[in-house]
Amino acid sequence: MTPVLEVHRLSIAAGARRVVQDLSFRIAPGEALALVGESGSGKSATARAVIGLLPPGLARDGGAIRFEGAALAPGSAVLRRLRGPGIGMVFQEPMTSLNPAHRIGAQMEEGLALHTSLSRSGRRDACIAMLERVGIADPASRLNAFPHEFSGGMRQRIMLASVMLLRPRLLIADEPTTALDTLTQAEVMDLISGLAREHGTALLLITHDLGLVARYADQALVMQEGRMVEAGPAAPLLDTPREAYTRALVDALPRRGPARPAAAASAPLIEVRSLSVTYPKRGALFRRAEIFRAVDDVSLTIHPGEVVALVGGSGSGKTTLGRAMLRLVPSSAGQLLFRGQEVTHRSGPALLDFRLACQIIFQDPYSSLDPRMRVRDIVAEPLRLPAGLPMDERYRRAEAMLEEVGLGGLGARFPHALSGGQRQRVAIARALVRNPAFVVADEAVSALDATVRKQVLALLREQQRRRGFACLFVTHDLGVVEEIADRIVVMQHGCIVESGPRDAVLDAPAHDYTRALLAAALRRPGV
Amino acid sequence: MRLRPNLLIGGTLLGFVFAVAATALVWTPYDPVRINLRRRLVPPSADYWLGTDEFGRDVASRLMEGAVTSLTVAAATVVMALVLGMAIGLAGGFLRGWTDRILGAVNDTLLAFPGILLALGLLAVLGPSRWGIVLALGLAYAPSVARVVRGSVLSIREREFVEASRALGNSEGYTLLRHVLPHTAAPVTVLATSLFGWVILAESALSFLGLGVPPPAATWGNMLASARPFMGDAPLLSIAPGVMIATCLLGVNLLGDALRDLLDPRDGA
Numbered sequence: 018m019t020p021v022l023e024v025h026r027l028s029i030a031a032g033a034r035r036v037v038q039d040l041s042f043r044i045a046p047g048e049a050l051a052l053v054g055e056s057g058s059g060k061s062a063t064a065r066a067v068i069g070l071l072p073p074g075l076a077r078d079g080g081a082i083r084f085e086g087a088a089l090a091p092g093s094a095v096l097r098r099l100r101g102p103g104i105g106m107v108f109q110e111p112m113t114s115l116n117p118a119h120r121i122g123a124q125m126e127e128g129l130a131l132h133t134s135l136s137r138s139g140r141r142d143a144c145i146a147m148l149e150r151v152g153i154a155d156p157a158s159r160l161n162a163f164p165h166e167f168s169g170g171m172r173q174r175i176m177l178a179s180v181m182l183l184r185p186r187l188l189i190a191d192e193p194t195t196a197l198d199t200l201t202q203a204e205v206m207d208l209i210s211g212l213a214r215e216h217g218t219a220l221l222l223i224t225h226d227l228g229l230v231a232r233y234a235d236q237a238l239v240m241q242e243g244r245m246v247e248a249g250p251a252a253p254l255l256d257t258p259r260e261a262y263t264r265a266l267v268d269a270l271p272r273r274g275p276a277r278p279a280a281a282a283s284a285p286l287i288e289v290r291s292l293s294v295t296y297p298k299r300g301a302l303f304r305r306a307e308i309f310r311a312v313d314d315v316s317l318t319i320h321p322g323e324v325v326a327l328v329g330g331s332g333s334g335k336t337t338l339g340r341a342m343l344r345l346v347p348s349s350a351g352q353l354l355f356r357g358q359e360v361t362h363r364s365g366p367a368l369l370d371f372r373l374a375c376q377i378i379f380q381d382p383y384s385s386l387d388p389r390m391r392v393r394d395i396v397a398e399p400l401r402l403p404a405g406l407p408m409d410e411r412y413r414r415a416e417a418m419l420e421e422v423g424l425g426g427l428g429a430r431f432p433h434a435l436s437g438g439q440r441q442r443v444a445i446a447r448a449l450v451r452n453p454a455f456v457v458a459d460e461a462v463s464a465l466d467a468t469v470r471k472q473v474l475a476l477l478r479e480q481q482r483r484r485g486f487a488c489l490f491v492t493h494d495l496g497v498v499e500e501i502a503d504r505i506v507v508m509q510h511g512c513i514v515e516s517g518p519r520d521a522v523l524d525a526p527a528h529d530y531t532r533a534l535l536a537a538a539l540r541r542p543g544v
Numbered sequence: 545m546r547l548r549p550n551l552l553i554g555g556t557l558l559g560f561v562f563a564v565a566a567t568a569l570v571w572t573p574y575d576p577v578r579i580n581l582r583r584r585l586v587p588p589s590a591d592y593w594l595g596t597d598e599f600g601r602d603v604a605s606r607l608m609e610g611a612v613t614s615l616t617v618a619a620a621t622v623v624m625a626l627v628l629g630m631a632i633g634l635a636g637g638f639l640r641g642w643t644d645r646i647l648g649a650v651n652d653t654l655l656a657f658p659g660i661l662l663a664l665g666l667l668a669v670l671g672p673s674r675w676g677i678v679l680a681l682g683l684a685y686a687p688s689v690a691r692v693v694r695g696s697v698l699s700i701r702e703r704e705f706v707e708a709s710r711a712l713g714n715s716e717g718y719t720l721l722r723h724v725l726p727h728t729a730a731p732v733t734v735l736a737t738s739l740f741g742w743v744i745l746a747e748s749a750l751s752f753l754g755l756g757v758p759p760p761a762a763t764w765g766n767m768l769a770s771a772r773p774f775m776g777d778a779p780l781l782s783i784a785p786g787v788m789i790a791t792c793l794l795g796v797n798l799l800g801d802a803l804r805d806l807l808d809p810r811d812g813a
């Protein structure tokens with residue numbers, strides 16, 4: 018049988034450098050192939066070369082791409098006609114891949130109007146049916162909604178719906194769920210693979226996440242620096258990787274560490290009592306603004322040296338709770354106690370003691386470091402307070418801290434000259450240089466590649482063991498939690514729905530939401 | 545560091561203007577305000593390099609003297625507009641709430657006036673004087689600085705490194721100065737260079753209306769203004785200050801572009 022897509026010795030050049038070299042693979046009709054690799058491995062460039070949409074600066078440099086046996090030359094008219102009905106593509110960023118100025122109905126119809134002879138009402142019916150299929154409630158009226166009225170997961174469904182409307186023979190999904198939380202990720206991936214199967218569409222899945230491969234791909238191809246490392250049927254490839262690099266990727270999947278004895282009955286370090294955080298919803302002109310309860314009457318206690326994972330989907334209030342516990346967002350009711358003393362309403366110098374003992378690591382290392390400061394200034398800055406430490410001592414400690422997080426000798430760099438993982442290490446160094454007693458890690462590894470994530474997690478764990486700070490680890494990913502947490506607290510709709518020791522929660526979840534999260538978590542196969 | 549053409553050309557042009565002004569501080573060929581009615585409107589010669597004006601004053605000397613006055617007035621005005629505008633913009637953008645609303649309302653009202661009209665009104669009250677011009681033009685141009693600064697502060701204050709600074713226990717004032725202010729540098733530099741140009745032009749416009757630096761002191765603006773009746777007979781009278789103004793503006797703009805690039809750590813590294 019003719020393969021839907023055959024890529025033969027494809028090379029892609031960026032100037033003099035080759036970002037993809039001699040890559041060959043084929044996808045049979047209805048088959049799902051996963052291209053796996055870390056950032057910069059050339060997997061996205063390959064996908065874009067297939068559909069002929071290479072970004073400026075990249076160009077095909079030898080090799081052939083054949084779609085159903087016919088060669089696709091870059092920029093040919095054949096290729097343009099194939100886009101849509103032949104090859105569909107779903108992009109990573111649902112926030113930007115829909116045009117915010119147009120209603121979603123109009124955007125979905127575009128492809129049908131271009132490639133089919135359906136009447137106006139026929140197109141509308143097709144859109145409604147497809148929206149219904151991807152799980153959008155009340156599709157007929159939602160056709161008139163704008164993209165900003167939908168959440169990220171919903172937008173990705175709409176994107177998928179508009180691509181699948183044309184029943185393409187090949188669907189390219191470029192990191193389709195990387196920007197989504199675990200639950201939504203599982204739902205969207207189930208939809209993609211379900212729709213592909215229904216329509217007999219072949220799937221080219223681009224991902225850095227081996228967990229996805231295990232669940233959704235028939236074949237897998239591991240890439241590193243533009244070259245193929247290993248290829249073959251997905252399940253055996255993951256179970257018995259032949260190459261060292263594949264093994265490293267498989268090992269980077271989260272794995273449960275040994276349980277530590279529960280924190281002794283020491284005095285709690287930080288205690289939250291019936292805390293609520295509310296925001297006014299934007300009201301209409303003459304209506305009273307409604308109140309949105311991001312965190313609703315939550316109580317939580319953390320003991321010294323304990324690592325507590327706060328888990329929940331987006332919008333569950335977990336990030337808000339983490340920030341409220343550091344007094345970074347104001348709480349509207351309840352108490353916050355630190356070492357037995359109330360700090361809920363402290364301000365000015367009285368708050369400083371609390372600030373000195375608590376730190377935060379943010380999700381996005383691109384925006385949490387001041388781009389105008391050198392790395393060593395960033396790490397030395399916390400040592401300004403409490404006042405009195407001489408300048409050279411501050412820098413000596415900052416350099417020592419950088420050494421500890423594996424960035425020795427990089428102190429003179431600016432953040433933009435570091436990789437994502439290195440930046441997150443800087444953020445960790447900044448948070449730990451003052452030896453805090455309590456650290457909030459807000460999705461601290463969610464933005465990182467799998468192997469980098471593993472390294473950064475290991476660093477965090479090692480530092481936690483050595484310094485013994487208590488940690489609130491905020492995350493949507495139960496897989497990450499397994500590695501690091503002593504206790505797990507699950508949040509939904511601003512309330513805590515379940516909490517308990519890690520193994521108890523993971524092995525015998527009591528609440529439906531926890532079970533759903535667990536089912537969606539992509540963990541090491543077979544463990 | 546790569547040698548940028550902007551930096552080189554801008555630096556050369558502005559360097560020339562500053563050299564002229566510096567020389568004028570210690571030496572000019574003639575006394576720039578000495579009137580010699582017997583030698584009116586003399587064409588350029590070895591004695592009078594650029595000729596003389598309608599009162600027989602040496603144009604070259606006045607041009608040099610004018611460089612000092614024009615540069616001082618322009619620089620002082622820009623500094624004043626920047627200090628005022630940045631204070632308003634930072635306060636409004638960072639504190640938000642009522643402070644921002646009140647400052648914003650006043651600012652928008654001032655912005656609604658053409659700058660030159662505002663300066664005219666102020667000067668009518670203050671009377672023409674060098675520092676009056678600085679004050680009037682400074683106040684007139686501060687609102688646009690405030691607008692630009694407020695806009696960038698509003699976007700920067702939401703970035704996580706600002707929140708990180710708060711989490712470190714840094715005071716609001718320190719956070720503002722250390723983490724927010726430096727990021728306004730790029731837009732403010734660009735604005736400041738164009739302001740410099742506008743001020744030199746505005747000063748000549750005010751001089752033209754008799755509200756500029758009062759005579760007999762020379763500025764490029766009032767030289768240009770008083771040369772107008774003689775444009776046909778002695779074109780050099782208006783060309784000379786015009787060329788100086790153009791040189792100065794071009795130099796400032798090119799240097800401003802180069803500065804903005806240099807100030808960005810992404811390029812500087």
